[in-house]
Amino acid sequence: MASQDNPDALVLSDDPLHPANLIPELCRNFYQLGWVTGTGGGISIRVGDKVYIAPSGVQKERILPVHIFVLPYPQAAPSPHTDRVFLRRPTLNLKESACTPLFWNAFDLRDAGSCIHTHSQHAVMATLLWPGETFTISHQEVCSHSVSAPEGVARALSYLDTLVVPIIENTPNEEDLKDSMAEAMKNYPDAAGILVRRHGVYVWGSDWEKAKTQAECLDYLFEIGVKMKLAGLETVLSS
Numbered sequence: 754m755a756s757q758d759n760p761d762a763l764v765l766s767d768d769p770l771h772p773a774n775l776i777p778e779l780c781r782n783f784y785q786l787g788w789v790t791g792t793g794g795g796i797s798i799r800v801g802d803k804v805y806i807a808p809s810g811v812q813k814e815r816i817l818p819v820h821i822f823v824l825p826y827p828q829a830a831p832s833p834h835t836d837r838v839f840l841r842r843p844t845l846n847l848k849e850s851a852c853t854p855l856f857w858n859a860f861d862l863r864d865a866g867s868c869i870h871t872h873s874q875h876a877v878m879a880t881l882l883w884p885g886e887t888f889t890i891s892h893q894e895v896c897s898h899s900v901s902a903p904e905g906v907a908r909a910l911s912y913l914d915t916l917v918v919p920i921i922e923n924t925p926n927e928e929d930l931k932d933s934m935a936e937a938m939k940n941y942p943d944a945a946g947i948l949v950r951r952h953g954v955y956v957w958g959s960d961w962e963k964a965k966t967q968a969e970c971l972d973y974l975f976e977i978g979v980k981m982k983l984a985g986l987e988t989v990l991s992s
């Protein structure tokens with residue numbers, strides 16, 4: 754039982770589905786996919802009033818449960834920029850992921866239970882080949898699996914619909930990125946994720962399973978979209 758005297762109990766569990774066990778396992782999978790190469794990217798999981806977050810700037814495929822930060826949700830301030838409150842911090846000299854404010858967008862604006870950030874080359878290439886404000890693709894069976902949410906996280910698409918993923922410009926300042934991601938999420942309420950030019954993508958879901966499948970579907974669509982574009986094929990067909 755976790756208490757203020759024993760915060761480590763918040764991350765030590767025999768249950769493989771405990772977020773502190775899942776985050777290291779999923780990060781190892783993401784590393785194999787090329788999603789978290791060279792320390793960036795990762796996943797955060799929110800269960801009820803607790804958010805589990807990986808450390809920043811570490812090899813994500815080597816994270817252990819004891820490296821996980823636990824934060825209360827919601828935070829006392831509207832978003833955890835400064836004076837962030839923790840229920841549990843690792844004893845090692847680690848800092849929570851720099852993506853924490855971006856993950857918070859998904860929790861606050863979409864009531865998400867999990868948010869994944871990847872540096873997938875498919876996502877980055879999509880932002881280079883779609884120079885405008887959105888990535889678009891239609892008539893792909895995977896589109897109809899890529900967004901589904903009875904909880905209202907995003908609208909389910911059909912095979913004939915055009916999937917639209919907003920693209921925001923990258924910035925070295927995480928505060929600017931948080932604000933432009935929030936603005937894109939408000940402007941595109943049906944979006945299943947947000948691409949960041951020359952950087953990667955943020956994808957969320959009502960729980961970690963939905964965030965993961967959503968991220969897999971989107972990555973598939975970015976990859977095939979890029980290949981189609983490079984082959985001179987249209988990615989959006991008129992129905």
Ligand SMILES: CSCCC(=O)C(=O)COP(=O)(O)O
Pocket residue numbers: 792793794795807808809810811849850851852870924925926927930
């Ligand atoms: C520009 S703020 C987000 C930083 C970022 O994109 C990133 O991937 C860093 O991840 P980390 O979890 O290592 O802080």
Ligand SMILES: [Zn+2]
Pocket residue numbers: 793794870871872952953
């Ligand atoms: Zn990143």
